[in-house]
Amino acid sequence: MRKNPERRQALVDAAIEVLAKEGARGLTFRAVDAAAEVPTGTASNYFSSRDDLLTQAGGRIYERLLPDDETMAQLDVGGQDRAHFARLMHELVDRIMAFNTGFLALLELRLESTRRPELREVVTKRIRADVDQNIANHAASGLPGDSTTVVTLMLALNWLIMERLTLPGLFSEQEAHELVDVLVERLIAR
Amino acid sequence: MRKNPERRQALVDAAIEVLAKEGARGLTFRAVDAAAEVPTGTASNYFSSRDDLLTQAGGRIYERLLPDDETMAQLDVGGQDRAHFARLMHELVDRIMAFNTGFLALLELRLESTRRPELREVVTKRIRADVDQNIANHAASGLPGDSTTVVTLMLALNWLIMERLTLPGLFSEQEAHELVDVLVERLIAR
DNA sequence: TTGACACCACTCCATCTGTAGTACTACGTT
DNA sequence: AACGTAGTACTACAGATGGAGTGGTGTCAA
Numbered sequence: 001m002r003k004n005p006e007r008r009q010a011l012v013d014a015a016i017e018v019l020a021k022e023g024a025r026g027l028t029f030r031a032v033d034a035a036a037e038v039p040t041g042t043a044s045n046y047f048s049s050r051d052d053l054l055t056q057a058g059g060r061i062y063e064r065l066l067p068d069d070e071t072m073a074q075l076d077v078g079g080q081d082r083a084h085f086a087r088l089m090h091e092l093v094d095r096i097m098a099f100n101t102g103f104l105a106l107l108e109l110r111l112e113s114t115r116r117p118e119l120r121e122v123v124t125k126r127i128r129a130d131v132d133q134n135i136a137n138h139a140a141s142g143l144p145g146d147s148t149t150v151v152t153l154m155l156a157l158n159w160l161i162m163e164r165l166t167l168p169g170l171f172s173e174q175e176a177h178e179l180v181d182v183l184v185e186r187l188i189a190r
Numbered sequence: 191m192r193k194n195p196e197r198r199q200a201l202v203d204a205a206i207e208v209l210a211k212e213g214a215r216g217l218t219f220r221a222v223d224a225a226a227e228v229p230t231g232t233a234s235n236y237f238s239s240r241d242d243l244l245t246q247a248g249g250r251i252y253e254r255l256l257p258d259d260e261t262m263a264q265l266d267v268g269g270q271d272r273a274h275f276a277r278l279m280h281e282l283v284d285r286i287m288a289f290n291t292g293f294l295a296l297l298e299l300r301l302e303s304t305r306r307p308e309l310r311e312v313v314t315k316r317i318r319a320d321v322d323q324n325i326a327n328h329a330a331s332g333l334p335g336d337s338t339t340v341v342t343l344m345l346a347l348n349w350l351i352m353e354r355l356t357l358p359g360l361f362s363e364q365e366a367h368e369l370v371d372v373l374v375e376r377l378i379a380r
Numbered sequence: 381t382t383g384a385c386a387c388c389a390c391t392c393c394a395t396c397t398g399t400a401g402t403a404c405t406a407c408g409t410t
Numbered sequence: 411a412a413c414g415t416a417g418t419a420c421t422a423c424a425g426a427t428g429g430a431g432t433g434g435t436g437t438c439a440a
Contacts, residue, residue, distance in 0.1 A: 002385065023301060025215030030429060039387045044431065104304065110356040111213060111297060124357045131360075148372050152346055155369070159349035166300040167314045170321075179345070182338050186376050192418065218396060229420045234398065 002045045011036050011046055015057040016064075019105035024112035027054065055122050058109050061102050062126045067095065072137075080142045086184040088143075089153065093161060093180060100165050107162065145188040152187050192235045201226050201233055205247040206254075209295035214302035217244065245312050248299050251292050252316045257285065262327075270332045276374040278333075279343065283351060283370060290355050297352065335378040342377050 002008075014036035018027050021035075027050065029043040036042070047053040071091065078084045096103055106123075113120035134154065135147045160179060163170050171179070192198075204226035208217050211225075217240065219233040226232070237243040261281065268274045286293055296313075303310035324344065325337045350369060353360050361369070 004385075007386095021305075023213060023215045023305075025213045028429060029431095041388080041431080042386080045385085104301065107297070107301060110352070111294065111301070113356055114294065115211075120357060120359075124359045127357065128360060148369075152369060152373055152376070155349040155353070155373075156342055156346040159345040159352075162300070162349075163345070166303055167310060167317065169310075169314045170318060179338075179342060183342055183345075186342070186379070189376070194418070197418095219398095220396060230422090231398085231420075235418085 001048065007038070007042075008046055009060075011038070011043055012053070012056050012060045015053055016061055016105045017101055019057060019108045020101040024054070024108045027057075029053075051116065051118065054109070054112065054116070055119055057105070058119055058122045059126070061106050061109070062130065065096065065099060065102050065106070066130075067092075071095065075137060075141050080144070082144060082184060082188065085143045085145070085188070086181055089157065089180050089184055090177070093157060093176075096161055097164065103161060103165060149187050149189055153183060156183050156187075191238070197228070197232075198236055199250075201228070201236055202243075202246050202250045205243055206251055206295045207291055209247060209298045210291040214244070214298045217247075219243075241306065241308065244299070244302065244306070245309055247295070248309060248312045249316070251296050251299070252320065255286065255289060255292050255296070257282075261285065265327060265331050270334070272334060272374060272378065275333045275335070275378070276371050279347065279370050279374055280367070283347060283366075286351055287354065293351060293355060339377045339379060343373060346373050346377075 011032055014032050015027060017035050018031045022031060029047070029050070030040060032043040032053065033040050043053065047056070074091070075088065078087065109119065109123055113123050131151065131154065135150050138145065138150045139147070157180070160171075160176060164176055201222055205217060205222050207225045208221045212221060219237070219240070220230060222233040222243065223230050233243065237246070264281075265278065268277065299309065299313055303313050321341065321344065325340050328335065328340045329337070347370065350361075350366060354366055
């Protein structure tokens with residue numbers, strides 16, 4: 001088993017790409033080799049099995065989906081009203097949609113989780129942590145709404161993003177934009 | 191190309207099963223043969239290609255996800271208040287989760303749509319029609335809320351169902367139940 | 381010089397597709 | 411009632427693909 005950490009990470013990133021493009025079932029050592037532009041057989045040398053590769057990809061996606069520091073800083077500036085809340089949510093949606101590969105790959109992993117308990121566990125933990133962190137961030141920000149606001153917003157926004165990524169013809173960009181506004185508006189507790 | 195309509199439908203239903211269990215990439219003629227418990231080669235005789243099978247499955251799932259007449263009738267009885275609205279939504283969630291195979295298969299199809307424009311078109315049309323019908327049903331029912339209520343509810347409930355089906359450990363049954371109540375409560379326009 | 385790794389090549393194996401060929405069944409004809 | 415025919419179920423095979431794993435060679439750095 002090879003050790004080179006840059007190469008290993010490049011392979012995991014390539015695996016995410018393959019997941020999004022070809023689906024979970026299309027994730028083969030060979031496909032990853034091709035996506036990472038390394039010689040045939042390389043992925044074989046770095047991962048003991050497909051499962052291994054899959055779970056490592058599951059762990060890695062979240063690292064890349066998390067907001068960067070710059071974005072986090074914005075949480076604090078700009079007021080604590082609904083308008084600012086909405087602005088942040090638009091930003092969130094845009095950020096995730098910009099890394100659409102990651103979002104799609106995560107969807108594939110979720111579906112694959114149905115078949116692999118081990119993977120399910122990894123993904124569940126990651127997402128649980130993400131939910132908790134979003135709730136905590138929101139609480140610290142002083143923005144209106146309660147923790148349920150955060151959870152319900154996540155539900156609706158996630159599906160909206162998925163809708164836009166998988167069936168772009170369903171909602172127009174403008175409809176999607178307005179839906180975000182409405183969701184923020186209504187989901188803030190009275 | 192064989193004609194026997196019962197067999198054809200049995201094969202399409204088997205294809206849905208395969209989609210949910212093995213993913214879009216796992217949908218092969220052979221796998222469908224096995225799921226339908228018919229001899230090897232049968233699916234080959236009934237469908238011209240994998241694409242053909244895939245799109246037909248896409249059309250069929252929706253038939254099976256639609257509420258039966260009995261459920262539709264319930265729309266009218268039981269009042270027009272929020273409590274009744276919530277009851278209907280719980281029923282909706284339970285009904286879809288009971289046919290979890292169909293929901294998962296539809297998710298697989300959405301992801302596969304990313305790669306197959308033809309399939310995307312079929313699925314988009316179906317879902318578009320479903321959204322419109324839900325809006326129309328709601329309007330006719332006299333229940334509180336506007337069309338945006340319906341759309342946003344669909345967004346959130348769909349992701350909630352997905353969460354429960356793919357990562358059952360994330361929300362407890364009770365949390366999920368309460369989320370439905372909150373969503374109905376808050377998404378009804380003021 | 382030695383060890384780790386990149387790269388390449390080759391073999392084995394699983395699986396899928398498409399189709400040819402045979403057997404069965406139902407139905408209509410005479 | 412016997413027969414013929416059409417459509418289908420089922421079986422088996424040929425051809426092709428693609429992936430896994432591994433051994434070997436070259437290269438670079440300690």
